[in-house]
Amino acid sequence: MKQLTSGQIRQMFLDFFQEKGHEIVPSASLIPKDDPTLLWINSGVATMKKYFDGSVAPANPRMTSSQKSIRTNDIENVGRTARHQTLFEMLGNFSVGDYFKKEVIPWAFELLTSDKWFGWDKERLYVTYYPEDKETKELWEQVGIAPDHLIPAEDNFWDIGQGPSGPDSEIFYDRGEKYDDLAPDDPENYPGGENERYLEVWNIVFSQFNHTAEGTYEPLPRKNIDTGMGLERVVSVFQDAPTNFETDLFLPLIKKTETFSDKRHYGDNATDDIAFKVIADHIRAITFAIGDGALPSNEGRGYVIRRLLRRATVNGHQLGIDGAFLYQLVPVVGEIMQSHYPHVLEQKDYIQKIVKSEEDRFNATLNDGIKLLDDLIQKTKEAGQTEIAGKDAFQLYDTYGFPLELTEEYAQDRGIHVDEAGFDQEMEQQRNRARSARGSKGSMKVQRDLLLDIKTPSEYVGYEQLTVPAAELQDIIVDEQLVDDAKVGTAELIFDRTPFYAEMGGQVADIGTIYNEAGQAVATVTDVQHAPNGQNLHTVKVTGELKKGDHYRLDVDRQFHAGVERNHTATHLLDQSLRNVLGGHTEQAGSLVKPDYLTFDFNHFGSVTKEDLAKVERMVNDHIFAALPVETVVTDQKTGKEMGAIALFDDKYGDKVRVVKAGDFSVEFCGGDHVHNTSQIGLFKIISESGVGAGIRRIKAVTGKYAFDYLNDEEKMLNEISQTVKVPTNEQAPGRVKELQAQIKELESTQESLEAKLANQEAQDLFTNPETINGVTLITGQLENANMNQLRELADTWRNEARSNVLVLGTATDGKANLLVAVDEAHVKDGIKAGDLIKAIASHIQGGGGGRPNLAQAGGKNPAGLPDAFKAAADWLATK
Secondary structure, X not given: OOOOOHHHHHHHHHHHHHHOOOEEOOOOOOOOOOOOOOOOOOOOHHHHHHHHOOOOOOOOOEEEEEEEEEOOOOHHHOOXXXXXXOEEEEEEEEEXXXXXXXXXXXXXXXXXXXXXXXXXXXHHEXXXXXXXXXXXXXXXXXXXXXXXXXXXXXXXXXXXXXXXXXXXXXXXXXXXXXXXXXXOXXXXXXXXXXXXXXXXXXXXXXXXXXXXXXXOEEEEEEEEEEEEEEHHHHHHHHOOOOOHHHOOOOHHHHHHHHOOOOOOOOOOOHHHHHHHHHHHHHHHHHHHHHHOOOOOOOOHHHHHHHHHHHXXXXXXXXXXXXXXXXXHHHHHHHHHOOOOOOHHHHOHHXXXXXXXXXXXXXXXXXXXXXXXXXXXXXXXXXXXXXXXXXXXXXXXXXXHOOOHHHHHHHHHOOOOEEOHHHHHHHHHHHHHHHHHHOXXXXXXXXXXXXXXXXXXXXXXXXXXXXXXXXXXXXXXXXXXXXXXXXXXXXXXXXXXXXXXXXOEOOEOOOOEEEEOOOOOEEEEEEEEEEOOOOOEEEEEEEOOOEEOOOEEEEEEOHHHHHHHHHHHHHHHHHHHHHHHHHOOOOOEEEXXXXXXXXXXXXXXXXXXXXXXXXXXXXXHHHHHHOOOEEEEEEEEHHHHHHOOOEOOOXXXXXXXXXXXXXXXXXXXXXXXXXXOEHHHXXXXXXXXXXXXXXXXXXXXXXXXXXXXXXXXXXXXXXHHHHHHHOOOOHHHHHHHHXXXXXXXXHHHHHHHHHHHHHHHHHHHHHHOOOEEEOOEEEEEEEEOOOOHHHHHHHHHHHHHHOOOOEEEEEEEEOOEEEEEEEEOHHHHHOOOOHHHHHHHHHHXXXXXXXXXXXXXXXXXXXXXXXXXXXXXXHHHHHOO
């Protein structure tokens, strides 16, 4: 077996397929782009959907990649099994309507067995295939796989429901008898069974059918190849590692973690080994997720990061590690992955800052989790029980990051068990909620073959002109059919030249009108999108007659287009201003450029302060007023980067790129339309800043006339306020408002004081008439002029004056009822607890409550039930 590092193995795979004519596609961001069905990129093919469904035709139909991916459906298994990872890399080669079985199977065999490449012994390879797919079986035999190493398997059919599907073939590597963890006659002791000897290393999917809504399988017009090889598994084969964790992808992280743990070392204890593995796995996922723009939060992707970080922290405590330590592992992740992912080390300071901040925050609450667990154990014992409810154990897992096994171990040391079945039920409910949140949209569309076949050239000329006097109509599509003419309804058109911009990069599509040679309007352009082969595809409402081959005048709506240009250039100024004010980590996460406003999404840890927002707005306007020339340079990617152009991490650019410069202030790759001078923007005004997702902030802004109108409306509002508070000028309004607020506060204080006096007076009358029940003195009463704060104050007075053993007060306000129960310390010790009594009487006001043994309160929506509650209190005491 060759001695190769993980970096060498990854590169060897990519080099092999590059020699076979494949384009090496860079690993995309973990955050899906334009795919609401995915929380994370979870496979190599997930980034190829637009090619497989036909919405985009790739420049090269042969592609290969090593795609980082995250899967979180079984986080609890990480560290407990040999190969579960949260973050993993999927090596793959893809064919979009190009080669198929006869090419890919010999290539797979060559890569795995050739001395130039992996050099594995073919006798150690086993292959499964779909029983009805005889061609695949024959092809494997032809390349040299022995017939007894070919295994038919009914589940070798890749199908996700409606959409592309087809048979697949899985390749297994026989690791030898030393990894044989099952008896020879065990039914799982075969390639594809649940054993450690035969390791699945590669899956090749032959995507050749369309699974229709009716449940039939129709042949696809273009057959595709999609393969997936888990890098971590392949590395474990080359490095003869018992599990994925004993490879160079994880061991440096485990060794570094050992330095934080005083007494524990990897390999000394099975339980501790799980903790080491969890930490190594989770910090990889956390590092890459934050590096790609996700941030810890309580929802979506941010919740996943927070959950992983908390699980890793808890496992660190299990190893005796106190305080923040995960952030120190971030550079180790960067060093391990540097050959293919240099951006991790480039961003390590930022990633470490986020991780340490989150660690510190969680460590501050970790003791609360332990205290809660201690309380649960104590309550369980007091109730004479021996089992913690599954729901409570799940709360510890979900809120504090306590793995079930840690809760079980902690409880077991104190003679208590955990309801595992109840925990599993809560876990399944959470998974169902997560599946529902992702929606039911299909994960891959059906190929639109008609557009894939249209390859007539079409040129966009809108950068220079907004009218094309005589554009030839090359293609007309109506109801998914190519036609020669259209007279009414909706149609899609492709011209040889067009001034209409197709929606892309956040910039909305142009609208406008199409005229015939006689000058008559024959169609209205309502939308423009890119066809799979790059043409601008115009969606139009036909109002006259259109004929293929005729020439038409295409006229863009100039006012609409000018507004879009102003706002697009403004987003570039805003992008650079945010970087300057907040820091370089504020990468663009999306934008929308319309004629009347713009939105700009960016990564940032927390909301933007008003002071920083004002600085950003001032900086944008300063560069508008500076009248900077806006120039566009068409060049190659390398030159563009040398010019300092900002590029979105997950965007792919062609050989020729457009670099848009606003003076020396802003330089970006961009294919959109822009003003010629920043002064044409006129004015820039931020109208809102808010969070729209985990670690994603959104600024909404207006420019030009819309900014003027917005400020004009604000001034009118201020004038109305000035008139209302009766000051002669707007400048005096803030001072007058503060004066009125102070007066209101003083009046409220006076009112509260008077109400307290009234309530106290009412209470004194009540305090003089206690009743005795079963040897316990009880005072009950309803106050008409009190709120809950005043009830608590009266309870303090009652306690200081020792008026009775138990106090039950009630009040009604705005159709709602409040109850308060207080018990003196002597009777708390005798078992009379305020919390128990409040629960016994709260139902009479249709409410609920709780509290401490000496003080409890409840709220309800039935004030008429207060007298019944008082009677119920007396009845309850009579039973004690």
